[in-house]
Amino acid sequence: MHHHSVTRPVHDGIIVLDYGSQYTLLIARRLREIGLYAEIVDGSKEQPPEDFTFHGVILSGGPDSVTDETARKLPRWVLDSGKPILGICYGMQLLAQEFGGKLRSGHQREYGKATLNLDVSHGCWASSMLSKLPESQTVWMSHGDDVENLTEEFSIIGRTGDGVVAAVAHKEKPYIALQFHPEVQHSECGKELLSLFVQDVCKAKLNWQADDVVEATLDYVKETVADGKVLMAVSGGVDSTVAVALMSQALGNDRVTAVFVDHGLLRKNEASWVKEKIESLGVNLVVLNRAQEFYQALSGVSDPEQKRKIIGLKFIEEFETYAKANEGFTHLGQGTLYPDVIESAGHGAGAKVIKSHHNVGGLPERLHMALVEPFRYLFKDEVRLVGRKVGISNELVDRHPFPGPGLAVRILGEITADKVEILQNADQIFIDKLREKDLYKEVWQAFAVLLPVKTVGVMGDNRTYQWTCALRAVTATDGMTAGVGDLPMEFLVSVSDEIVRKVDGINRVVYDITTKPPATIEWE
Numbered sequence: 125m126h127h128h129s130v131t132r133p134v135h136d137g138i139i140v141l142d143y144g145s146q147y148t149l150l151i152a153r154r155l156r157e158i159g160l161y162a163e164i165v166d167g168s169k170e171q172p173p174e175d176f177t178f179h180g181v182i183l184s185g186g187p188d189s190v191t192d193e194t195a196r197k198l199p200r201w202v203l204d205s206g207k208p209i210l211g212i213c214y215g216m217q218l219l220a221q222e223f224g225g226k227l228r229s230g231h232q233r234e235y236g237k238a239t240l241n242l243d244v245s246h247g248c249w250a251s252s253m254l255s256k257l258p259e260s261q262t263v264w265m266s267h268g269d270d271v272e273n274l275t276e277e278f279s280i281i282g283r284t285g286d287g288v289v290a291a292v293a294h295k296e297k298p299y300i301a302l303q304f305h306p307e308v309q310h311s312e313c314g315k316e317l318l319s320l321f322v323q324d325v326c327k328a329k330l331n332w333q334a335d336d337v338v339e340a341t342l343d344y345v346k347e348t349v350a351d352g353k354v355l356m357a358v359s360g361g362v363d364s365t366v367a368v369a370l371m372s373q374a375l376g377n378d379r380v381t382a383v384f385v386d387h388g389l390l391r392k393n394e395a396s397w398v399k400e401k402i403e404s405l406g407v408n409l410v411v412l413n414r415a416q417e418f419y420q421a422l423s424g425v426s427d428p429e430q431k432r433k434i435i436g437l438k439f440i441e442e443f444e445t446y447a448k449a450n451e452g453f454t455h456l457g458q459g460t461l462y463p464d465v466i467e468s469a470g471h472g473a474g475a476k477v478i479k480s481h482h483n484v485g486g487l488p489e490r491l492h493m494a495l496v497e498p499f500r501y502l503f504k505d506e507v508r509l510v511g512r513k514v515g516i517s518n519e520l521v522d523r524h525p526f527p528g529p530g531l532a533v534r535i536l537g538e539i540t541a542d543k544v545e546i547l548q549n550a551d552q553i554f555i556d557k558l559r560e561k562d563l564y565k566e567v568w569q570a571f572a573v574l575l576p577v578k579t580v581g582v583m584g585d586n587r588t589y590q591w592t593c594a595l596r597a598v599t600a601t602d603g604m605t606a607g608v609g610d611l612p613m614e615f616l617v618s619v620s621d622e623i624v625r626k627v628d629g630i631n632r633v634v635y636d637i638t639t640k641p642p643a644t645i646e647w648e
């Protein structure tokens with residue numbers, strides 16, 4: 125699985141033509157779940173891959189606009205192949221335009237949740253496929269361009285609640301295209317739709333058994349590290365905890381040293397908790413206390429990307445200094461996941477940088493150790509599954525994710541030790557209350573954000589003028605898309621009440637009700 129782009133496990137399947145979407149690998153991953161191998165091919169490639177029999181082509185979404193002259197086109201071989209095509213978002217716009225349809229920009233923008241209403245009444249071949257789905261369903265959108273009109277050759281088979289053209293099919297050829305993203309978890313029948321396309325339309329035979337990911341990971345680690353030694357960066361988070369357990373299993377405890385950096389931007393009491401839990405796995409652990417150094421490096425910095433880059437570099441500096449002082453480390457291990465890679469534009473055909481994850485975009489050009497990242501092509505829920513298989517406790521596997529740059533990306537603007545303390549206290553109240561009310565597991569991730577906004581309040585008959593705290597809770601499975609956590613208002617009010625009463629410095633609390641997209645989960 126990890127080598128999907130290096131070695132090809134099977135020689136037939138589906139081609140996913142990549143136009144730089146944030147979700148390209150998610151399409152391939154859904155097909156794996158369905159039981160089919162997908163080969164990802166750069167959208168600008170003039171030839172199909174050699175030695176690969178494809179039963180259909182899926183055109184990914186992408187940041188380009190087909191209304192721009194410079195936008196990437198559909199390579200000839202795709203239509204020439206005569207194979208079924210499924211266009212998604214940009215892929216749909218491209219297909220529609222290829223056949224003479226007209227697209228427009230900025231007329232009907234949709235981000236996040238939308239309702240798809242299917243119309244299967246006009247007898248187009250795709251009707252029978254789509255009639256297996258509910259007539260009305262929730263889908264997830266992320267587009268600014270939309271179809272103004274189509275040529276005769278196409279039928280409109282679905283629109284959103286706002287009337288936007290959301291699904292079209294060629295009247296004769298096996299071409300179908302969707303404005304929404306069936307590959308994201310928030311599109312209700314998305315996986316079913318993909319499955320109908322590859323099985324009913326492409327007639328592809330299932331050829332992919334979900335590999336034993338544990339075995340594949342162990343092999344990958346053994347092969348990559350050979351007889352070397354790993355300095356494994358651990359955070360106490362899900363990914364690095366599962367990774368370090370696997371590395372110890374693959375290489376033996378004496379060839380793996382876990383290094384945990386306390387950068388002073390962790391949650392309250394996090395450092396001691398992590399130390400205890402990682403040591404209980406029987407792993408060698410070194411804790412580096414570096415709060416002062418990180419604060420100093422970040423002093424006066426308020427730009428989000430700059431903060432991320434500084435933190436990424438500081439992390440690596442710490443790892444390299446440690447490796448230098450303690451001879452023999454050949455590899456740096458990280459719990460990097462695919463979403464970290466794609467959002468930092470570390471993979472794919474011109475995907476845009478959304479934010480530089482500290483462990484990818486923050487890496488220096490020259491690193492003195494080789495990287496070993498067993499989960500670089502996996503998603504969070506896949507890693508959780510691996511974790512359970514190797515016997516990591518639920519307490520660790522079910523933790524909410526916590527970003528490497530920590531509170532630095534949750535204190536908007538400049539970071540000071542005072543603000544860190546204020547935010548730690550507010551966050552702890554929120555998280556403790558979620559656990560107390562049995563709501564922690566109802567959301568995928570929850571946290572508090574400190575806004576550099578002061579507002580006026582009245583407490584004990586006195587005027588206050590203090591910071592604003594935003595609470596964020598999201599639903600997700602892989603973090604690529606997110607919904608708003610549906611927490612009871614009464615609960616939110618009680619959290620707000622306790623924060624304002626107990627945390628000196630905050631006199632107002634708001635709840636973030638934005639999905640991803642258009643927002644991201646973290647505020648920076």
Ligand SMILES: Nc1ncnc2c1ncn2[C@@H]1O[C@H](COP(=O)(O)OP(=O)(O)OP(=O)(O)O)[C@@H](O)[C@H]1O
Pocket residue numbers: 356357358359360361362363364365383384385386387457458459460461464483523524525526527528529
């Ligand atoms: N404080 C830290 N000390 C050392 N390494 C860290 C620290 N924070 C993050 N890392 C490294 O960066 C990687 C990416 O961080 P990320 O937060 O995505 O993963 P995680 O912390 O392992 O899991 P989770 O996403 O559940 O928080 C980690 O897997 C780990 O290798």
Ligand SMILES: O=c1[nH]c(=O)c2[nH+]cn([C@@H]3O[C@H](COP(=O)(O)O)[C@@H](O)[C@H]3O)c2[nH]1
Pocket residue numbers: 432464467479480481482483525526527528529569603640643644645646647
């Ligand atoms: O280790 C990390 N290093 C980072 O730099 C980073 N930035 C975001 N995140 C986490 O990734 C998920 C998606 O977050 P966004 O929607 O904010 O991009 C969410 O779970 C975020 O908490 C990070 N994790």
Ligand SMILES: NC(=O)CC[C@H](N)C(=O)O
Pocket residue numbers: 145184185186187188189212213214215266267268269270
């Ligand atoms: N997600 C997408 O594929 C977006 C396509 C195109 N850039 C638009 O905004 O409509």
Ligand SMILES: [Mg+2]
Pocket residue numbers: 359361362525526527528
């Ligand atoms: Mg983390």
